[in-house]
Amino acid sequence: MSFVPHTSAERDAMLQAIGVASLDDLFADIPAALHLKRLNMPDGISELEVFECLAAMASRNRRDLTCFLGGGLYDHFIPAAVDSLASRGEFFTAYTPYQPEVAQGTLQAIFEYQSMICRLTGLDAANASLYDGGTALMESVLVAVNSTRRSRVIVSGSVNPLYLRILRSHVRNIDLEIVELPRRIGQPLDRQVLAGLLDESVAAVVVQNPDFFGTVEDFSDVAEMAHAAGALLLASVYPVSLGLLKSPAAMGVDIATGEGQSLGLPLSFGGPYLGFFATRQKHVRKMPGRVVGESVDRHGNRCYVLTLQAREQHIRREKATSNICTNQALCALRATIHLSLLGRNGLREVAEACLRKADYAKRRLSAVKGLRVLNHGPTFNEFVVELPRSADSVVSDLIGRGLVAGLPLGRFYPEAANALLISFTEKLSQARIDSLVTALEESL
Amino acid sequence: MIRYSKEHEWVRLDGTTATIGITDFAQSELGDITFVELPEVGAEFAKDDVLCVVESVKAASDIFAPVSGRVASVNTSLEDAPETVNNSAEDEGWICKIEGVDPADLQDLMDAEAYRAFCKS
Numbered sequence: 410m411s412f413v414p415h416t417s418a419e420r421d422a423m424l425q426a427i428g429v430a431s432l433d434d435l436f437a438d439i440p441a442a443l444h445l446k447r448l449n450m451p452d453g454i455s456e457l458e459v460f461e462c463l464a465a466m467a468s469r470n471r472r473d474l475t476c477f478l479g480g481g482l483y484d485h486f487i488p489a490a491v492d493s494l495a496s497r498g499e500f501f502t503a504y505t506p507y508q509p510e511v512a513q514g515t516l517q518a519i520f521e522y523q524s525m526i527c528r529l530t531g532l533d534a535a536n537a538s539l540y541d542g543g544t545a546l547m548e549s550v551l552v553a554v555n556s557t558r559r560s561r562v563i564v565s566g567s568v569n570p571l572y573l574r575i576l577r578s579h580v581r582n583i584d585l586e587i588v589e590l591p592r593r594i595g596q597p598l599d600r601q602v603l604a605g606l607l608d609e610s611v612a613a614v615v616v617q618n619p620d621f622f623g624t625v626e627d628f629s630d631v632a633e634m635a636h637a638a639g640a641l642l643l644a645s646v647y648p649v650s651l652g653l654l655k656s657p658a659a660m661g662v663d664i665a666t667g668e669g670q671s672l673g674l675p676l677s678f679g680g681p682y683l684g685f686f687a688t689r690q691k692h693v694r695k696m697p698g699r700v701v702g703e704s705v706d707r708h709g710n711r712c713y714v715l716t717l718q719a720r721e722q723h724i725r726r727e728k729a730t731s732n733i734c735t736n737q738a739l740c741a742l743r744a745t746i747h748l749s750l751l752g753r754n755g756l757r758e759v760a761e762a763c764l765r766k767a768d769y770a771k772r773r774l775s776a777v778k779g780l781r782v783l784n785h786g787p788t789f790n791e792f793v794v795e796l797p798r799s800a801d802s803v804v805s806d807l808i809g810r811g812l813v814a815g816l817p818l819g820r821f822y823p824e825a826a827n828a829l830l831i832s833f834t835e836k837l838s839q840a841r842i843d844s845l846v847t848a849l850e851e852s853l
Numbered sequence: 854m855i856r857y858s859k860e861h862e863w864v865r866l867d868g869t870t871a872t873i874g875i876t877d878f879a880q881s882e883l884g885d886i887t888f889v890e891l892p893e894v895g896a897e898f899a900k901d902d903v904l905c906v907v908e909s910v911k912a913a914s915d916i917f918a919p920v921s922g923r924v925a926s927v928n929t930s931l932e933d934a935p936e937t938v939n940n941s942a943e944d945e946g947w948i949c950k951i952e953g954v955d956p957a958d959l960q961d962l963m964d965a966e967a968y969r970a971f972c973k974s
Contacts (some may be wrong), residue, residue: 694888725913 424532470678472645474808475807475841478623479791479832480816481542481569482682486651486836488750491673496741500583503738509715513607516713519701519738522745529748530665531658531734532687536737538698542668543575545684546615546645548697548731549664550576552688553641555695555730560584563603563640567620568786570821572645594793594818594828595784597626600634603803607638613663617645618654622830623767623791625654632661632760632790648672648685650789652753652760657687664688674740674748694720698729700834760836763790766842770833774848779853783828793818793834810848854905856962858919859943859971863943864959871920871954878972880942885901886935891927892949898922900958905948907938920958922951 415423420432429435436444450462450527475485495501503515510516519537526535539545546569550562564573566589577587592604607614614635619625632642640664649671651657657665669683670676688696694717702716722729751759767790775782779797796803800817807814819826833842855865861879865872880886888908898904898918905916927949931937937944963971 694890720913728913 410653421492428591429670431535437581441611443729470557474811474813476676477815477831477833477837478676478813478836479623480830481571481647481668481670481675483649483790483832483834484676485652485671485834485837487673487675487747490750491743491746494746495739499829500742502737510768511714513713515738516701516715518745519699519736520703520713521749523701525745525748526685526687528753529648529656530646530662530685530687531656532662532665534693534696534700535685535687535689535697537701537738538669538741539666539684539686539698539733540737541573541680541682541684542645542666542670543569543684544579544733544832545666545668545686546572546643547576547579547670548664548684548686548733549643549688550580550615551699552692552695553643556692557612557639557641559570559610559612559640561586561588562615563588563590563606564615565617565620566590567594567598567622567624568615568617568645569621570619577765588785592822594622594825595624595782595786597624597786598628598631600630603631604634607634607640609639610801611635613641613643615643615645618657619647619650619791622784622793623788623832625650625787625789627655627660628662628766629655629660632663636661647789649756649760649763651757652756653764654760654789654791664692669740669744672744674743681737681740683737683744684746693717696720698733699736759835760789763833766835766839767791767833767835769839770831770845774831774849777846777850777853780849790834791830793828793830796827796829799826801826803829803849803852806851807848810844810847812848814849815843854959855958856919856964857968857971858917858962860886860917860919862916862919864919864962866920866954866956866959868901869922869952869954869956870925871922873904873919873949873951874947875938875942876968877942879914879957880939880946883907883912883914885910889931889935889938889948891929891931892924894924894927896924896926897912898951916948918951920951920954922953925950925952 470563478702499514503512522536523535527533539548564587580587588606590599593599612696614631616628616631618628628642628644632841635642641660643664644657644662645666646657646665648667648669665687667685669685674683686696686698697716700717704712704714706712718724720734722734745752766790771782771792774780774794781795783795801817803818804814815829815831818830854958855863857863857876861876863874863876886907886909890906892905898921900921902914903915904918907914907916928947
């Protein structure tokens with residue numbers, strides 16, 4: 410098959426057929442301020458010159474700083490085998506299969522991924538992955554609304570603010586009310602306020618564990634409350650924490666979603682990332698995305714297929730459960746390799762290391778004058794500290810010392826301008842944590 | 854009395870209760886049926902509303918209520934054995950029973966002969 414792009418004559422004929430004057434008109438919905446007018450690079454330069462130009466631009470990003478950033482994306486160690494295996498041409502260059510049964514290797518890898526997500530969450534079925542934790546959470550809300558046919562969703566105020574924004578964008582034009590519980594940084598979910606709002610109009614209660622501020626809770630009682638009202642409990646969870654914490658299934662969660670970046674994906678200044686989605690058997694037919702199934706061919710050999718496709722857009726069109734018709738295959742593959750290398754025990758060790766280091770940091774930071782830890786109760790690998798001045802200014806100062814001290818919460822919550830979310834992974838040695846403490850002591 | 858709709862559903866009326874399913878012609882067009890999403894017992898439907906969905910290996914088809922009424926019972930055996938619709942579409946593969954049916958609703962539906970002719974066309 411030759412990959413010859415269409416000629417201008419063909420393009421003009423297509424534009425005429427749909428009644429559009431020019432290609433630019435197709436992008437009219439994107440605000441003019443966001444249109445790329447020209448690249449910051451001269452035309453007709455050599456490959457070497459292009460490389461040097463891009464390298465100079467890239468060097469404006471710092472990759473050498475000790476990273477205490479979190480809030481859903483974490484700087485975990487990734488063994489070299491993940492890169493090495495995921496870079497194999499058979500995996501790296503393949504697109505999402507449209508003649509899936511021909512791509513048995515791809516399907517098997519996805520099947521293994523789905524199986525691991527089920528093991529991690531304790532739930533019955535998982536899909537082949539979604540784009541990221543935020544859209545995965547949004548999809549779980551749509552499943553709950555579809556399943557219960559109710560039009561109200563109660564969301565904890567401690568769910569990732571970006572995920573909330575994604576959710577609100579996606580439901581803007583449908584009849585769905587999102588009720589956000591008041592935010593209490595460092596505190597567990599207020600069961601009384603929730604009880605006051607739970608009634609038969611509620612499709613789902615949405616929580617995050619650990620929450621955006623690092624607090625860890627057992628939501629089993631919230632599951633009971635939700636179920637008593639006929640609503641589902643949806644949880645966004647941090648996969649590394651599942652090496653230690655009570656599983657979503659054990660808590661009574663109906664659909665667990667989350668960001669899989671921590672499982673073998675680099676931070677990469679914004680992506681690509683990985684949304685995982687796991688559910689109870691009951692909701693399998695409403696689950697979005699691709700699903701790989703295991704079957705037997707006519708010779709009795711085990712084989713893999715894409716299954717439950719009647720949910721999907723290419724068959725149901727406007728009645729499809731979601732408009733997604735792909736998955737994050739390469740990212741899911743990396744997660745699968747990463748988890749295989751860790752194994753159940755390895756994942757637990759990573760989780761324990763994160764917990765221990767965060768705990769050590771919390772004790773040392775609590776003793777820093779002018780600084781206050783805001784979290785009551787247990788946390789996993791991150792927590793919020795209140796500083797005596799703007800967190801943005803402290804973070805800027807500490808960059809000069811080679812540290813990205815954390816995520817300033819004022820970015821999302823204007824009233825919390827002095828609050829800083831600090832995260833810890835197994836990569837941080839005691840010396841590096843001590844250097845953060847010293848830097849803060851000296852800077853505050 | 855048995856009647857057939859243009860959407861290939863059959864209706865058997867006993868008093869004011871109608872048993873509904875898809876025709877043998879429909880099941881052969883659909884191919885191997887993998888799932889029948891049964892309607893909820895107690896749900897009310899108007900004539901021509903979407904009653905439920907039948908999924909096969911190649912399509913998901915809406916099944917339309919040929920009459921108005923309330924779902925009295927559903928054929929739960931289809932949950933584990935959807936292939937019954939292929940094997941016995943107009944007998945054991947019935948989908949649901951609707952009560953409170955007005956016999957006048959069947960007036961514009963076809964009888965067996967008319968339906969056979971309709972399928973041939």
